[in-house]
Structure formats: C-alpha cells, structure tokens
Amino acid sequence: MAKNVLFEIGLEELPARFVDNAEKQLAERTSKWLEESRISFQSIETLSSPRRLAVFIHNIKEEQATIEEEVKGPAIKIAKDSDGNWSKAAIGFTKGQGKTVDDIYTKELKGITYIFVNKVIEGQPTEKILPDFKEIIESIQFGKNMRWGTQSMRYARPIRWLVALYGNSVIPFEISGVEAGNETFGHRFLGEKITLENPLEYKDKLQKNYVIVDSMKREQMILDGIKTLEETRGFQVPIDSDLLNEVKNLVEFPTVFVGSFEKEFLELPEEVLITSMKEHQRYFPVKSKAGALLPYFVAVRNGDNHAIETVMKGNEKVLRARLSDANFFYQEDQKHDIDFYVNKLSNVVFQEKLGTILDKVNRVVTISRSIAERLNLDADQITKVTRAAKLTKFDLMTNMVNEFTELQGVMGEKYARLFGEDEAVAKAISEHYMPTSATGELPSTLVGSIVSIADKLDTIVGCIGVGLKPTGSQDPYGLRRQAIGILKILNESKWNITVAELFQMVEELYQSVENKNFDLARLQEEITPFLRQRAAFVLKENGIEQDIIQAVTANELGVMPTILKKARILSEKRNDSSFKPVQEALSRVLNLAEKTEEFNVDSNLFETDSEESLFESYQHVQMVYQDALEQDKLDKAFSHIEELAEPIHTFFDHNMVMADDDAIRKNRLALLNRIGTLVNSFADLNAIEWKQHF
Incomplete structure (x- = not known):
C-alpha cells in the first residue's frame, strides 16, 4: 500500500532570488535520495513561498526494495593460501558481507579469477528511513548562508517550523532545536496556525489561509490580474520576466492593483522612471498601446483586496517621493558642465593600488587611442574614441547616479546629449559597460566597442598586475566576465587584431606609468592561462568540443574570429x-x-x-x-x-x-x-x- 509524504520547511522571509533555486535543489535532492534509498514513488511535487519550501511525495511505497547484488572480492591467488585453503583475506571478505566461505564462487575477469558472493539487502520499512530526510533539508545551499542565534547550522534564514508527515503520522526528527510536527502557518497577517491531518490537506488549507504555495499559480494570478487591468483601462503592461519572477516570490497571496503619479514626472528620462518603479519599488511600468510611458504603475500586494485603495495611495506616496528626488537630482546635475564631473573623479579611489577613477580614465583614453590607431581609423573617428573614453565615468559623480546606481552609463549617455556631445560619443558612454553579464548584449557601435575593450583591458591588467587575480568563486572586480566580454566583442567585431597584441599594449602602458605595486612578471605568468580559460568558455558556448578548444588555444591567442573558424574546421575534421x-x-x-x-x-x-x-x-x-x-x-x-x-x-x-x-x-x-x-x-x-x- 502506498502513502503520501509531506515535508515543509517554515522560515523567516527568504530573499526572492533564493526561492526558485532552493525549490529546484529540493526536487533534485529528494529524487536522488529516494532513488539511493531504494524507495519507489509515483511523483514528486515541490512547492514554495517566501516563508516556506515544501516537497510532496505522491504514493510512496511502504518498504524499500530488497536487492541482491554481486560483490567482488580479492583474486583467487590471494583468497587461497599455498595449501589451497581459504586465506584470512577471503574469510574477512565474506564476513564483511555477512556471508561465509561456503557462499564463495569464482569468476574470471580480464584473465584473472576473483572470488564473489551474492549479497541480499533486505528492504526496511519506509517509515524507519524517512527521518533521515533531515539531511536533505540541511544540505540545501543558498546564495548566502548565515549562522542564526546560538545555532551552529548555517542557513539563509532561521527555521521556525517543520512539517513532516507520512500519511497521518508525524515523521520524528529535529533541526536546530525545531521539532518536526503537523502544524504549519498561513499568511503572516491574514492566516492562522493550521493543523494537518494528512498531506492531501496541505494546499487547500493553506489557500484558505491566504497562501498560494504553488509558485506557478501565483505567477498566473499576477498575469491574470494584469490582463484584467489592461482590458479595463485600455493600456498595456510590458512584462519583464525577471521582475515577474521576483514579485511572485515576494508574495504568498498576490492581488494586483494600479496606481498613478503626476504627469509632470514624465519629463524625466524614461530610464529614470522605469528604474524607480522596477528596481526600487518592484512595480510594472505602464505604456499606451503606441508604446509611450504613461503616468501609472501596476503593483502586487501580498494579501487580499481589503482596503486596496489605502494600499494604492500608500504606494503612490512612496513613488511620488522617489520621483520628486529624481527630478531634483536631474535639474541639479544640469547646472554643471561635463568637465566639472570629470575633474571630481580625482577625488574617488578606483582601487588603492591602482589610483583614482580619473587615473583609470586617463589610462583608458591612452588604450582607446592605441586601439583606434591600430585599426587605422581616421582622425575624426579617433577624436570621437578619445572623447568617449575621457567621459566614460563622469556620470558617477552626478547626483542621479549616486542615488540610482543602476543608471551608470545610461545617465552618462543622456547627459552627454544634453551637453551637446556627439551622438557616437554619447552612445559609447553607455555601451562601454557592455556586456554586463557573460551572456549580455554587446556594444553596437565601433566607438562603444573600442572604449568597452579598453576599459576592460585596463581593469584586468591592472588588477592581476597588483595581485588581485580571481580565486575560486571570488572575483570582486568581475575580471572573468570582463575578459569574456573582450573576447566576444573581438569575435563580433571581426577586427584583425590578436588578443595577445591588445594585452601587450596595456602591459607597455603600465610599464611606462610609475606604480610600485605593479608586478609585470606576475602579470605575464598569470595572464595567459587566465585568458585561455575565458577563451575556452566562449568557444564552448559556440558548441566547440573540449579537445578542439585545447588545440586552438594551445599557442598564443590570436585573432578571435580566426580561432573560432579554426575550431569549427577541426571539429568537422575530427568526425570525418x-x-x-x-x-x-x-x-x-x-x-x-x-x-x-x-x-x-x-x-x-x-x-x-x-x-x-x-x-x-x-x-x-x-x-x-x-x-x-x-x-x-x-x-x-x-x-x-x-x-x-x-x-x-x-x-x-x-x-x-x-x-x-x-x-x-x-x-x-x-x-x-x-x-x-x-x-x-x-x-x-x-x-x-x-x-x-x-
């Protein structure tokens, strides 16, 4: 006869970014644990909310499978002594398997005869094995684990309750002083304590207490609410999948509502408005059917629609204050010219061994000019490249970026246009940060590509030269990502310039700049293997096999598109x-x-x-x-x-x-x-x- 099993971990509110990964781990580790424990089941269902992670095991067998396995022992020449009697090795082997020498038989493997026994492992009642599931709960890893109170266990948030049910029986175990039981909790403000008689009651009882424990159902409720607003109000709400995923993991019972703000704020750059709504308040921006931003926002409440007007007004007040600050910063920033902000960069340290941000900017200007000249650009283009490099970081000194750090580069482009800079220069200021992730969008312009590479080259060479090479999972300056970015831009741009040549330019620059912290020998020793690993990542992304990758990166790294072409040729040949x-x-x-x-x-x-x-x-x-x-x-x-x-x-x-x-x-x-x-x-x-x- 089969029964159902429920495990629930009740927690203080988890960061939204932790929930999905933790739920995935729970599913994978539960499945693997059941398989290794030889316990059959029909299916596994994982559930989650900001305050809980749960796994429902449907129709689990009441007993482990009994198995018979063949166990190989020592070779026969070791298993018998010179008189043909069983040796201590053979006797010890059989005893360790719960057998005697009478159970021995022999088989030949690769020309050598070994002794074997058949070992029967009797299945144990599932009820006796289920308490060991606590190890699965304890093994879940989060983006950041912490030790809570006096407990030695490290977890993302403190465990407040545990549910462990096998049919209608509690599975006994304890974690960090919390005993497993059959009591869970509904919504923090709208629900109450819930006693479960069996796992099948779990989802229904929680829903009656304002907890939708199925994250996909919460997501659909949000989408349905947005769709209803679109139909009734005649606007459109572009769905940002990352924002939707985050919001669904911030609430246990989603209720969608719409709020508004003053039309005057639409005079702010659209990026400022959207960042204020999405990044700071987790609101969805609203647009007209034609795609113009409207003075509305869509938000999701964690609860029902009781007094929703009051909630709406509260959210409007918060957003209004933030947008008022943004408007003030926007007006204040325009009271000074760009050179004012560039000069202020001399007051901010980039890295204590590498000088100020202005020092970095000056190096990026030199590197950018060298690349532009190497690419045989004309004088006008070189002037634009040099100007863009000089202005790459000026917006870091503005009030707007100080308040909205996510807008670095974006506001640089906006302000550059306002101050009359060339369009290519303005665009390059935002593009020089690209790509912002290993799989991110690349710069679309020549000037942006050159300055982006120059900035990344300076960071990589400088940091490794002063001993800041990434170790393990630690990469505070994002050197791996930036190296991948360089290689991808080179591949996309199809420039006939080698990777080694680019880095040689920067090495020579650092040799000419007096810096007692910079160790050229250390850089030259570490930079090549570092770059080979990043090239391997890019090639693997393009479907190249590992041995082909080693073949084309064995020598000095050349022209990136050429490396990829060679890899594809060899990949085809190896299978021909x-x-x-x-x-x-x-x-x-x-x-x-x-x-x-x-x-x-x-x-x-x-x-x-x-x-x-x-x-x-x-x-x-x-x-x-x-x-x-x-x-x-x-x-x-x-x-x-x-x-x-x-x-x-x-x-x-x-x-x-x-x-x-x-x-x-x-x-x-x-x-x-x-x-x-x-x-x-x-x-x-x-x-x-x-x-x-x-």
Missing part, C-alpha cells in the same frame, strides 16, 4: 572518416618533431627522392598556406596542410628518420620540425582526440 590518413600522417610528424630543435634543412644531405619531394611539397605548401591565411581563407589554408599527407606517408615508407648517420638524422628531424611548426601554427593537432572509425 576520410580525414584519418591525413591525421595519421600529421601526428607522426608532430611526434617526431618534438624530439629535436633542429630547423636548418640541407637539401644536399637528402638520400632519397621521397625526402626531396617532401621538402619541395613543404616549401610550396608553406607559401600557399600563408597566402590563404592572409586572405582569411582558413578552409583553404588547412586544405593545403592536408596536401602534405601523401608525401609524408611516402617519406616514412622509404626513409628511416633515426638514421645511424648523425648528419642525415638531424637533417630529417629538421625537415619534420619545419612541417610540425607549420601544422602547429594552425593548431595543436596532438591535443585532439581523433575519432576512431572502423
């Missing part, structure tokens, strides 16, 4: 059976080339036609290969390398590379070394796990 003879030929060359540093080939020492033919083929391929690379025809370049396969095979068929004559041996190794160097300039083919085709 017709490429196998080429791969075998090139691999033989690479393996022997590693055994010498000789590079000078003397054609007068050739003893066979195959030697001379291979050398001539190499000389021709080297020339046409370089031409193809310069034209960015990578497929054609690699096909030229493939042309060497036949003369390589012929060479090995007719020549002993490791000849007795020292001069001939070195000459042949030098020839192979030249070919190996040519092949390795494309990628390290030995790093690839070539597919075996039969």
Whole structure:
C-alpha cells in the first residue's frame, strides 16, 4: 500500500532570488535520495513561498526494495593460501558481507579469477528511513548562508517550523532545536496556525489561509490580474520576466492593483522612471498601446483586496517621493558642465593600488587611442574614441547616479546629449559597460566597442598586475566576465587584431606609468592561462568540443574570429572518416618533431627522392598556406596542410628518420620540425582526440 509524504520547511522571509533555486535543489535532492534509498514513488511535487519550501511525495511505497547484488572480492591467488585453503583475506571478505566461505564462487575477469558472493539487502520499512530526510533539508545551499542565534547550522534564514508527515503520522526528527510536527502557518497577517491531518490537506488549507504555495499559480494570478487591468483601462503592461519572477516570490497571496503619479514626472528620462518603479519599488511600468510611458504603475500586494485603495495611495506616496528626488537630482546635475564631473573623479579611489577613477580614465583614453590607431581609423573617428573614453565615468559623480546606481552609463549617455556631445560619443558612454553579464548584449557601435575593450583591458591588467587575480568563486572586480566580454566583442567585431597584441599594449602602458605595486612578471605568468580559460568558455558556448578548444588555444591567442573558424574546421575534421590518413600522417610528424630543435634543412644531405619531394611539397605548401591565411581563407589554408599527407606517408615508407648517420638524422628531424611548426601554427593537432572509425 502506498502513502503520501509531506515535508515543509517554515522560515523567516527568504530573499526572492533564493526561492526558485532552493525549490529546484529540493526536487533534485529528494529524487536522488529516494532513488539511493531504494524507495519507489509515483511523483514528486515541490512547492514554495517566501516563508516556506515544501516537497510532496505522491504514493510512496511502504518498504524499500530488497536487492541482491554481486560483490567482488580479492583474486583467487590471494583468497587461497599455498595449501589451497581459504586465506584470512577471503574469510574477512565474506564476513564483511555477512556471508561465509561456503557462499564463495569464482569468476574470471580480464584473465584473472576473483572470488564473489551474492549479497541480499533486505528492504526496511519506509517509515524507519524517512527521518533521515533531515539531511536533505540541511544540505540545501543558498546564495548566502548565515549562522542564526546560538545555532551552529548555517542557513539563509532561521527555521521556525517543520512539517513532516507520512500519511497521518508525524515523521520524528529535529533541526536546530525545531521539532518536526503537523502544524504549519498561513499568511503572516491574514492566516492562522493550521493543523494537518494528512498531506492531501496541505494546499487547500493553506489557500484558505491566504497562501498560494504553488509558485506557478501565483505567477498566473499576477498575469491574470494584469490582463484584467489592461482590458479595463485600455493600456498595456510590458512584462519583464525577471521582475515577474521576483514579485511572485515576494508574495504568498498576490492581488494586483494600479496606481498613478503626476504627469509632470514624465519629463524625466524614461530610464529614470522605469528604474524607480522596477528596481526600487518592484512595480510594472505602464505604456499606451503606441508604446509611450504613461503616468501609472501596476503593483502586487501580498494579501487580499481589503482596503486596496489605502494600499494604492500608500504606494503612490512612496513613488511620488522617489520621483520628486529624481527630478531634483536631474535639474541639479544640469547646472554643471561635463568637465566639472570629470575633474571630481580625482577625488574617488578606483582601487588603492591602482589610483583614482580619473587615473583609470586617463589610462583608458591612452588604450582607446592605441586601439583606434591600430585599426587605422581616421582622425575624426579617433577624436570621437578619445572623447568617449575621457567621459566614460563622469556620470558617477552626478547626483542621479549616486542615488540610482543602476543608471551608470545610461545617465552618462543622456547627459552627454544634453551637453551637446556627439551622438557616437554619447552612445559609447553607455555601451562601454557592455556586456554586463557573460551572456549580455554587446556594444553596437565601433566607438562603444573600442572604449568597452579598453576599459576592460585596463581593469584586468591592472588588477592581476597588483595581485588581485580571481580565486575560486571570488572575483570582486568581475575580471572573468570582463575578459569574456573582450573576447566576444573581438569575435563580433571581426577586427584583425590578436588578443595577445591588445594585452601587450596595456602591459607597455603600465610599464611606462610609475606604480610600485605593479608586478609585470606576475602579470605575464598569470595572464595567459587566465585568458585561455575565458577563451575556452566562449568557444564552448559556440558548441566547440573540449579537445578542439585545447588545440586552438594551445599557442598564443590570436585573432578571435580566426580561432573560432579554426575550431569549427577541426571539429568537422575530427568526425570525418576520410580525414584519418591525413591525421595519421600529421601526428607522426608532430611526434617526431618534438624530439629535436633542429630547423636548418640541407637539401644536399637528402638520400632519397621521397625526402626531396617532401621538402619541395613543404616549401610550396608553406607559401600557399600563408597566402590563404592572409586572405582569411582558413578552409583553404588547412586544405593545403592536408596536401602534405601523401608525401609524408611516402617519406616514412622509404626513409628511416633515426638514421645511424648523425648528419642525415638531424637533417630529417629538421625537415619534420619545419612541417610540425607549420601544422602547429594552425593548431595543436596532438591535443585532439581523433575519432576512431572502423
């Protein structure tokens, strides 16, 4: 007979961003625990709200499955002594499995005979195993765990109650002084204490106490409420999925309502209004059918619609105060010119070992100009790049960004336009922060891309140079994200400039700037493996296999789009059976080339036609290969390398590379070394796990 099981963890209000991940962990760990415990069940349902995490196990079997497993012991030569009797090793093995030597049988594995026993593990009643579920509860990890009160356990928030029911019976266990029972709690203000007779009552009794414990149902209630408002009021509410997800995890019983604010506030930049509503108050902005922002907002109350007018007015008052502050800041900021804010950057430390923000800005100006010149931009474009770099951080000193930190860059672009800056310069000020995440949007303009890369280059080189390389999960300056951003912008922009060349520019800049904290040797030691790891991330995102990634990043990082093209070519080749003879030929060359540093080939020492033919083929391929690379025809370049396969095979068929004559041996190794160097300039083919085709 099957029963239902309910576990609920009652907590102080969890941060909204923790809820979904914790619920996912609960589902995955419960399923794995039941499987490892050999307990069958029909299905698992996880539930959550800001004050609880719960798992409902439907139709769980009343007993573990009984299993019989074969257990391998020592080899027979160890299991028996010289007289043919069972040794202490065999006796100890059987005793450890609850068996005797009479239960032993033998089997041969890979030519060796071992002893075995069959072990039967009887299933235990499920009721006896369920108290161990407390370990699953204790194992849940949150974005930030803390120790609460005098308890040693670390958790996101204090546990206030625990529900643990197996049918109508309480499952006995205790966590941090809280005993599991059959009592839960409804809405903090509208509900009451609830006694559960069995798990099936859980959702209905909570709903009657103003708790919708199914997060997807709460989300749908919010969407339905918004849709009703749209139909009755004739406006539209753009749904931000992140905001919706957060709001659904902030409330236990959602009620949607609409509020308003004065039309005069619409004169503020739209980003200011939306940030005030979304980021600060968790409101949904409202737009007309034509897409214009309207003086309304949609909010979600945690409770029913009792006295909803009062709630609406309270929210309007809070938003009005925030928008009034924003309007004041907006007007005040326009009383000074941009240079006023740029000069104030000298009063703010970027990092104690790297100077002020103004110091950083000056370095970014130099790097940006160097990149622009390297890309052969005209004088007008270089002027725009330089100006944009100088203005990248000025808005950090404005009142608006000081109050609304989320608007850094955004307000820089807005104010730059107001102060008459060129459109390309204004746009680059906001774009230089892009991408803001590993998968974020990239800059859309040339000036924005250059300044974005320059800013990130300075941060990475500076931080690693003064000993601030990321460790483990710690990356306070976001160096990993910024390096990925550089590589993605380079790939998208298709610039013919190598990653190594860019970082060399910044290394030289830091060498010219007097900074006793900067350690060039440390930077040079750490920067290459750091960048290879970030390149591997970008390539993996593009579907490249791990061994191909190692092959194309083994050498100095080159032009990013070229790296990706090479990876795709090799990925196709590794799965192509017709490429196998080429791969075998090139691999033989690479393996022997590693055994010498000789590079000078003397054609007068050739003893066979195959030697001379291979050398001539190499000389021709080297020339046409370089031409193809310069034209960015990578497929054609690699096909030229493939042309060497036949003369390589012929060479090995007719020549002993490791000849007795020292001069001939070195000459042949030098020839192979030249070919190996040519092949390795494309990628390290030995790093690839070539597919075996039969």
